[in-house]
Amino acid sequence: MxxxxxxxxxxxxxxxxxxxxxxxxxxxxxxxxxxxxGELTNTGALSVQTGTYTGxxxxxxxxxxxxxxxxxxxxxxxxxxxxxxxxxxxxxxxxxxxxxxxxxxxxxxxxxxxxxxxxxxxxxxxxxxxxxxxxxxxxxxxxxxxxxxxxxxxxxxxxxxxxxxxxxxxxxxxxxxxxxxxxxxxxxxxxxxxxxxxxxxxxxxxxxxxxxLPMHCSANTNENGETALFFGLSGTGKTTLSASTHRSLIGDDEHGWTEAGIFNIEGGCYAKCIHLSQEQEPQIWNAISFGAVLENVAVSEGKPNYDDAHLTENTRAAYPIEAIPNALKPSVAGSPTTIIFLTADAFGVLPPISKLTKEQAMYHFLSGYTSKLAGTERGITQPEATFSTCFGAPFLPRKPETYASMLGEKIEANDVDVFLVNTGWTGGSYGTGSRMKLRYTRAMVEAALQGELNQVETETDPIFGLRLPSRCPGVPDELLNPRNAWVDKAAYDKTANALASKFADNFVRFSSAKASIQQAGPTVPN
Missing domain, CATH: 3.40.449.10 (Phosphoenolpyruvate Carboxykinase, domain 1)
Structure with a gap:
């Protein structure tokens, strides 16, 4: 019609x-x-408010x-x-x-x-x-x-x-x-x-x-053409971690993967800027200049206050990709050699970094576990555990298996290393523990991209079955095993088992997946 x-x-x-x-x-x-x-800020960016709908x-x-x-x-x-x-x-x-x-x-x-x-x-x-x-x-x-x-x-x-x-x-x-x-x-x-x-x-x-294969991920590459993908929902660090001073940015949020390689779907970046600092994220900070749009950022006498969340936690900055000095133009590169799955675990029990087998990669891609962060959707005021298939379920018109099958084939064909990185909490759950420091996450991601974790001795987490590196340059050893970071070990075990059960309950809907993929998930206590 x-x-x-x-x-x-x-x-x-x-x-x-x-x-x-x-x-x-x-x-x-x-x-x-x-x-x-809106109003013009001292950075030259246009500051606007979106009213009732801030996500x-x-x-x-x-x-x-x-x-x-x-x-x-x-x-x-x-x-x-x-x-x-x-x-x-x-x-x-x-x-x-x-x-x-x-x-x-x-x-x-x-x-x-x-x-x-x-x-x-x-x-x-x-x-x-x-x-x-x-x-x-x-x-x-x-x-x-x-x-x-x-x-x-x-x-x-x-x-x-x-x-x-x-x-x-x-x-x-x-x-x-x-x-x-x-x-x-x-x-x-x-x-x-x-x-x-x-x-x-x-x-x-x-x-x-x-x-x-369309993907909800950021991407960057180095001078040798070694491309990395960063999958994760809003607030897990895709934009922050892909903006690197020594790697070229392909894009911060949406990409397609062809037989020839990767291409950016967009022409700009849409960065979360709550608690943005020049020291921690200089590229994003400097990109917020004339022509950029600041959404729901508090402004006082023309100066943005990135620590003020009274309008929403979901403060945003929109700017063209050319505002990042080392952005790749055109935004096209070869197939990835490394994939990073990002999660912001509000329970504080997933390891800060672990290397996945191919089966584990498929399990965690189909699971898409993270915590929704305050402000990214209406009604979300505290972090909330969620499973978002392919790290982008809200944007998938087709069945999840369509995208998962394509990703599995491409990982296999390109011999890609896959890591799970927790940018969430450590030493306890949200409200008790603390958010993983960005400098530690950057160090772990850099080690993964440089292949420095491939030769490191690992231990296997008894609940999640993940391989944890015993050391990582620039990261305290005690953080690499999440249980060691908790003072109350019994509380950690109880919380980890509870999250393992949530994984299992969620994966029931993928009963048609291969047995090897189903068995790649966490061990659920009887």
Whole structure:
């Protein structure tokens, strides 16, 4: 069912003299300031607040139930269906709403740095700062015609509030993807991250048909072309750990893995900046300059206060990848030699680093364990244990096994070393223990990338079955075995066994996995 009226309305909207096209960054900043959408900080970055929605709103995300995708979408609480007729009516209402505005902003861009897989996009925004955000996060220059993908259009109207009774939504907010109409429709939320994450969901659906594995990970490489991937949910350290002074950044959040290698899906970075410091994260600190967008960061007399979380823990900075001095351009590199799975374990029982067998790698990829951190989603005010398949379940339209199978094949074909790194708590659970120091995590990651842990003597954790290195340059030996870092050993054993049981309970849904993968998980006490 083609949305003829919606398509005509979109054409009219884009051709209207009230729609301003391809405004450069300085003009968008000027517009945002003129419209009182934000304020300029002493770094030159534009500071904005997103109101009620300071993170993603997963319960308000839908995919249109269309014939071409009906049998391939993994329908459920993550991928909620909405009917074509409901979408059609809401789409037309939003377009009409935008037509009544004095000004709208539209630009063309791309997602996917590899020309062979680039997806052209048009984004239409009600707010100038949203358009600035999109200009910084999406790829601004591409090679049209190299890809066989038809363009997508993002339509964002944050001040349009849906009526759930009439519009078929769950609240005033909505994020709806139509694969047949090639449209992402967003309304009722001012959180700009919905734009980038919705396009990641689109790529997660389209790319497997091109034999490309889409991944929620950051990536960097060295001068020898040795590429590393960092998987993990928001707040686990993907952006921080991939921004290295002696490695080239490929991208901080979303990538595709082809037979030839890796490519960045985005053209910018979206870094968490709570407690950001120049000393600990100089590249991110320096990237927050003119043209960057600061979301929900407290500002006093023009100066950002990165330690102030009264608006949200999920403070963010959006900036173009070129703001990182050693970013790789174009953002394309060879297949990885090392993969790092990142978790922020709020229980404080997973080791700070361990090397995984291939079977363990598949087990932990399918499990995707971490702790959701405060502010990354509505309603999350304290860290909460969660299992997010492939370290990105909220963005996977297809069944998890599709992505896991592709990853397993690529690990095998490229003989990749895989490590599990806990950037969470040590010496006790959240509230008792302390967060692992960043300098120790950096030292462990560096040792893994340099191959320094391959020859180190290891011991096997009796509960999780993970191989723990006995030493690591720059890290106190007593931290490498998490049990040794706890004063109360009995409390550690009880907490570790409880987490092992959570792993087992979660993995029941993957009963079709090979026995060797199922047996690679933790040992659950009787």
């Amino acid at each position: 083609k949305i003829v009226n919606g398509s005509k309305q979109l054409e009219q909207l884009l051709s209207s003299p009230k729609t301003i096209h391809q405004l450069p960054v300085p003009a968008l900043v000027e517009r945002a300031l003129m419209n009182h959408e 993603r709103s997963p319960k308000d995300k839908f995919i249109v139930d269309e014939p071409s995708v009906r049998t391939t979408i993994d329908w459920g609480s993550v991928n909620q269906p909405i009917s074509q007729s409901t979408f059609k009516a809401l789409y037309e209402k939003v377009l009409y709403y935008l037509q009544q505005k004095d000004v709208r902003y539209a630009s063309n861009g791309f997602v996917g740095a590899d020309p062979a897989y680039q997806l052209p996009i048009t984004y239409v925004n009600e707010f100038a700062w949203h358009h600035l955000f999109a200009r910084q996060l999406f790829i601004r220059e591409g090679q049209p015609g190299k890809s066989n993908q038809e363009p997508f259009t993002i339509v964002s109207a944050p001040t349009f509030k849906a009526n759930p009774t009439i519009d078929g939504t769950n609240s005033e907010a909505f994020v709806i993807i139509s694969f047949e109409e090639r449209v992402v429709l967003i309304g009722g939320t001012e959180y700009a991250g919905e734009m980038k994450k919705s396009m990641f969901s689109v790529m997660n659906y389209l790319m497997p048909d091109e034999d490309v």
